Amino acid sequence: QHATVTLDPAFTVAPVRRRTFGSFVEHLGRCVYTGIYEPGHPTADTDGLRQDVLALVRELGVSMVRYPGGNFVSGYRWEDGVGPSRVRRPDLAWHTIETNEFGTDEFLRWCGRAGVEPMMAVNLGTRGVAEAVDLLEYTNHPGGTHFSDLRASHGNPKPYDVKLWCLGNELDGPWQVGFKTAREYGRLAAQTARAMRMLDPGLTFVAVGSSGSGMPEFGAWEAEVLAETYEEVDLISAHAYYEEVDGDLGSFLASNLDMEHVIRAVTATADHVGARLKSRKKIGVSFDEWNVWYLSRFQNAPPPAAWEIAPRQLEDVYHVADAVVVGSLLISLLRHSDRVEAAAQAQLVNVIGPIFTEPGGRAWRQTIFHPFAQASALARGTVLHTAVGSPVYATPKYGDAPLVDAVATLSDSGEVALFVVNRSIDDPVRLTIGTRAFDRALTIGDATVLADDDVYATNTADAPDRVAPRPHPGVTPGSLDVVLPPVSWSVIQLS
Ligand code: AHR
Structure with missing residues (x-):
């Protein structure tokens, strides 16, 4: 996908x-x-x-x-x-x-x-x-x-x-x-x-x-x-x-x-x-x-x-x-x-x-x-219109829903923060970030993901950090492509 x-x-x-x-x-x-x-x-x-x-x-x-x-x-x-x-x-x-x-x-x-x-x-x-x-x-x-x-x-x-x-x-x-x-x-x-x-x-x-x-x-x-x-x-x-x-x-x-x-x-x-x-x-x-x-x-x-x-x-x-x-x-x-x-x-x-x-x-x-x-x-500065092109999946409650949803903000010093979810229950989705309209080349800096093989994993008094954002394994260095794991929340910074 x-x-x-x-x-x-x-x-x-x-x-x-x-x-x-x-x-x-x-x-x-x-x-x-x-x-x-x-x-x-x-x-x-x-x-x-x-x-x-x-x-x-x-x-x-x-x-x-x-x-x-x-x-x-x-x-x-x-x-x-x-x-x-x-x-x-x-x-x-x-x-x-x-x-x-x-x-x-x-x-x-x-x-x-x-x-x-x-x-x-x-x-x-x-x-x-x-x-x-x-x-x-x-x-x-x-x-x-x-x-x-x-x-x-x-x-x-x-x-x-x-x-x-x-x-x-x-x-x-x-x-x-x-x-x-x-x-x-x-x-x-x-x-x-x-x-x-x-x-x-x-x-x-x-x-x-x-x-x-x-x-x-x-x-x-x-x-x-x-x-x-x-x-x-x-x-x-x-x-x-x-x-x-x-x-x-x-x-x-x-x-x-x-x-x-x-x-x-x-x-x-x-x-x-x-x-x-x-x-x-x-x-x-x-x-x-x-x-x-x-x-x-x-x-x-x-x-x-x-x-x-x-x-x-x-x-x-x-x-x-x-x-x-x-x-x-x-x-x-x-x-x-x-x-x-x-x-x-x-x-x-x-x-x-x-x-x-x-x-x-x-x-x-x-x-x-x-x-x-x-x-x-x-999220700093200005919210950008974030055009998302995503495959959809069928839901009993809402009809077709996009697998991927996202919004980006642009700080006064020019950093972009992109917040993304992948709602696919089983499949990773490859995301390409289009930034041609910027007057400079943007590259991915820090990126994290919150995901787990067990989507029902929780944090407890004994394991308070079982679920937390981790460095994103899906980023290809030098590219604007990110592989989003199933059921995940990613935060991708670009500058
Ligand atoms: O947040 C719990 C309750 O949900 C609030 O008291 C009420 O406003 C709402 O129904």
Whole structure:
């Protein structure tokens, strides 16, 4: 099999956006407790923040972190998690006990240590405009008012200046505490954004889009929500999770075809609403939940019997094929950098996360850590239109899918980074990279591949580096040809 990738430095999509490499920390399972935060852990600092996890977060190259949910936010009272006395409450979303030991100040301090931008979500499930404005006053107001002085009295006189705000979470879903019709939600979101901007005009707002492309109202929900919020918000959210179902590895490997469909459908819907409103403004996409998630295993498991504190929930262990799918999803997000202005892999630690920890023990990289870390480190400058010529294969779910998919970026200093997946289950594919349009000869420099004879191989506490990128064996020195092994993620640098 043979595929081609053709690059031209004049054919550009958009600048690489740092916000593409966002992640997500929800009060769910062990993402916070024994994930990023574990007082008493041998690596914890005086604030209880695990330094081993922080080191991996920095290595992962996360730029932005969404918080505190997720389903959790739709029942959250942020006041429970600030100050000296914390309130214990049942979390209806995940049927657990929330101690609120970790809250807004701890999260924003953690963001500072991790070097990431916070993306805060407000509760528009059980709460509304007033509580959202109160939270903004707490995080962003300089001082001299009730909530800004309260923040100062908690030892944080300097405002956190949070810029990016999600107006609720998945309010189209019946599983959401306080779920709403599109019209109800749209009006509430518009009023909330308007009021929050009265306090701080420099904010960016994300309206809630559909929870997934399979939702009955996908498309209609976005249209109605944007009809209410168009001039108040900047972005509309998209969420998508993928898993291998009934042994159909071929369809699973082609999951980014669905992500492509979501991005195209949501932007087309937004543009349609803009046209109807005679607005020149363009709404971007915040793909603020995406990942591989073995959701059906979670849905088929018995619900938690007891109300526990930070139990093991959604702790998927990822394999090689999962990492290749995550790589292909990153390819799609980068390819659509003209409209996808922010994205967050869900989630960061333990809960469907690239980082895994043991309470009191070590932290390690899951297989899906690697494509994210490599793309975040090497995608620089501008995204190029990447013309892929590839044989196709038949998938039960998506019809014909290209065996090879790829995207390239061109840094300001002229280096090309090419990110490629080969989805063939059995066969290597020879890839030829066309670079004739460049005014100089490009040659392949560093190249790595993530692949394994066992596509279901995982990383564990005892073998944390079983699956990792290795020097690419398929590069022919002096040529622009690379042999991509089956089920693989390759990163090829050219200069
Ligand atoms: O990321 C796990 C859950 O998936 C989130 O809480 C929710 O928003 C989505 O349904």
